[in-house]
Amino acid sequence: MTSVTLENVMKFYIPAVGAGDTKPVTGLENISMFIQDGETISIVGPSGCGKSTLLKAIAGLESINSGRILYNKVDVTRISPQGRGVGMVFQDYALYPSKEGEDNLSYYFEVRKKTEEEKQQRLRETADMMGIGFELLMGRQVDTLSGGEKQRVGIARCIVREPNVFLMDEPISNLDAKLRERTRTEIKKLLKKFGITTIYVTHDQQEAIFMGDRIAVMRSGRLEQFGTFDDLYYSPANLFVASLIGTPPINILPAIIQNGVVSLPDSQFNVALPPDQERSFPSGSVRLGVRPESWTVSQRSGQGIPMKVIHVERLYTERAAFVNGQLGGAVINALVGLDFPENVSQVYLLPDWSQTHVFASDSETALVSPGAPALF
Numbered sequence: 001m002t003s004v005t006l007e008n009v010m011k012f013y014i015p016a017v018g019a020g021d022t023k024p025v026t027g028l029e030n031i032s033m034f035i036q037d038g039e040t041i042s043i044v045g046p047s048g049c050g051k052s053t054l055l056k057a058i059a060g061l062e063s064i065n066s067g068r069i070l071y072n073k074v075d076v077t078r079i080s081p082q083g084r085g086v087g088m089v090f091q092d093y094a095l096y097p098s099k100e101g102e103d104n105l106s107y108y109f110e111v112r113k114k115t116e117e118e119k120q121q122r123l124r125e126t127a128d129m130m131g132i133g134f135e136l137l138m139g140r141q142v143d144t145l146s147g148g149e150k151q152r153v154g155i156a157r158c159i160v161r162e163p164n165v166f167l168m169d170e171p172i173s174n175l176d177a178k179l180r181e182r183t184r185t186e187i188k189k190l191l192k193k194f195g196i197t198t199i200y201v202t203h204d205q206q207e208a209i210f211m212g213d214r215i216a217v218m219r220s221g222r223l224e225q226f227g228t229f230d231d232l233y234y235s236p237a238n239l240f241v242a243s244l245i246g247t248p249p250i251n252i253l254p255a256i257i258q259n260g261v262v263s264l265p266d267s268q269f270n271v272a273l274p275p276d277q278e279r280s281f282p283s284g285s286v287r288l289g290v291r292p293e294s295w296t297v298s299q300r301s302g303q304g305i306p307m308k309v310i311h312v313e314r315l316y317t318e319r320a321a322f323v324n325g326q327l328g329g330a331v332i333n334a335l336v337g338l339d340f341p342e343n344v345s346q347v348y349l350l351p352d353w354s355q356t357h358v359f360a361s362d363s364e365t366a367l368v369s370p371g372a373p374a375l376f
Contacts, residue, residue, distance in 0.1 A: 001037035002071050002164040002197050004058060008032055009067035011053060011221075027053045028064070029221045038195040041226075042212030044205055044244070050221040051201045052169055058199060059086045059167050071164055084165070087158030087196075091170040093150045095142045101153045102138040105160050126160050129193065131186075147175045148183045155190065166191070166198040173202070184210060205245060217241050233291075234372040239364035242289055242357060248322060248333040251290045254361065255328070257283050264328035269305045277353040282367050289357030292322060295334040296350045304348035307332060312342055323347055 011028035028050050035041055043051045056062035058069060060081035069077050076084050088094075095104050102123065109119040127134050130152060137149055145153065151171055158166060171187070172180045188211060191198050200211045208215050209229050217224045217232065217240075225237040229245070236242035242250050256263045260278040263270045273281060298304055307325040314321040321340050322333045327349065334349060358368035 001195065003037050003073075004035040004165060004197060004199070005068075005070040005073070006031050006033050006058070007068040007070070009054075009057060009069065010065045011050075011057060011062060012065055026221045027062075028057065031067070031223050033216065033223065033226050035197060035199065038197055039213050040191050040198040040200060040211060041214050041216060042208035043199065043201045043216045043218060044203065044208035045218035045224075047203065048220075049218040051203075051218055053221075054218070055167050055169055055199060055201050058165070059088060060084050085161070085163055086165045086167055087161050087163030089151070089154050089158055089166070089168045089171045091173055093147075093154045095150060095154060095157070097143045098141075100139055100141055101145070101156075104142065104153055105138070105157050108157070108161055122160050126156050129159060130156050130190070146179070148172075148179045148186075151175075151183055152186070155187065159194070163196065166196050168198065168200045170202055171200075172207075173204070180207075187211070206247065209245075215245075217244060230372045235369040236357070236366060238366055239287070239289070239359045242359070242366070246291060248292050250357070251292065251295075251330060251332050251334075252359070253288045253290070253328045253330045253332075254285070255288045256285055257281050259283075262288070264305065266329040267305060267327060271305065271350065274353055280368060281353075281358060285361040286367065287359040287361055288351065289359060290351045291355065292333045293335040294352040294355040295332075296352065297323065297334050297336050298348045298350075299344060299346075300348065302348070304350035306346055307349055308346055309344055312336075312340060312344070314338060 009028055009031040012024040012026050014024055015022055031054060043054060045051055053062060057064050060076070060079060064077065068075055071084065096107070105123055105126065106119050109122070127138060134152065134156065137145065137153055142150060142153065172183045175183055184207060202208050202211070214226060214228055215232055216226045219240055225232055225241045232241055232245045236245065243252070253264060256265065260273045261270050262273060296304065305327060307327045309323050309325050311324040312321060313324060319338060321336050321338050323336050323340065325332050332349070355370050355373060357366065357370065359366055
């Protein structure tokens, strides 16, 4: 079992000779994190945020300019990828198309001149680990396999190496939606079974939430927040994290809080804070963050802030529905029951003040983060 520690990891790129801008481009900026033995972490963020660069730095495929990377407290910063004992699963599978599944797995043993007995024993053990039906893939040509089957072979090829760390770079993004859902479930089961420390890169927040014991949110080479889903969802470090995590996304409304009264500039409507919440909220211009499920929605006049309903969206697979409208210059999504009537033209909303986030009006700073609700 292997833990991974990153200490102030920096990576920057020097522009090519003759480029207009000669300033170094930052790839990773002071990244520090500790990944426990057997833990799976997801790295998520927009394109170009440094997810794959961080993964390659951990693997040793990218050198870093400063900082340290440790496996089990052993500094591997200057050790080659082969010496680190990592197993990588790529987006494009990276299999030998002319070989059968078994040959893709056994190539590792041939290069290292292992005995036939060692090779066959390890192949049998790996096939057993991969579960029902995997033996059939071993005898087939790679180019006859489906995307999901290729990825199973790709994962098995890593397992035969007995890696210290699994590194997965968007391994299922090439698959269609149904196959992606099934394959990520299989990968999750395998990772739980093996207990191998895993770093999983994805641009899909739902996939990040499903796969990771903890989630690292990145932007522009910086680590914005690292924690569990509850940490990120209920106590986001800033507005960027709050907006990235959650579907539909958090509702953000400009507001003014004065003497315990909240006013929305574009709605001409004032709401008094409950006395037990008044001290928790700062005065002045702010931005309120309200999750879709944190609205109280009523069809009765006077029960809250009036909002014209633009659309009612029903997600039967999620057993949920949302009313969409506009309030205080912001587009609003509010959770309602699946039986909410289609022909309602106006609703009245009030935030659950105990679950309302507050952000600074002129920055992304979180001023109030309510934390996870007490469910029991």
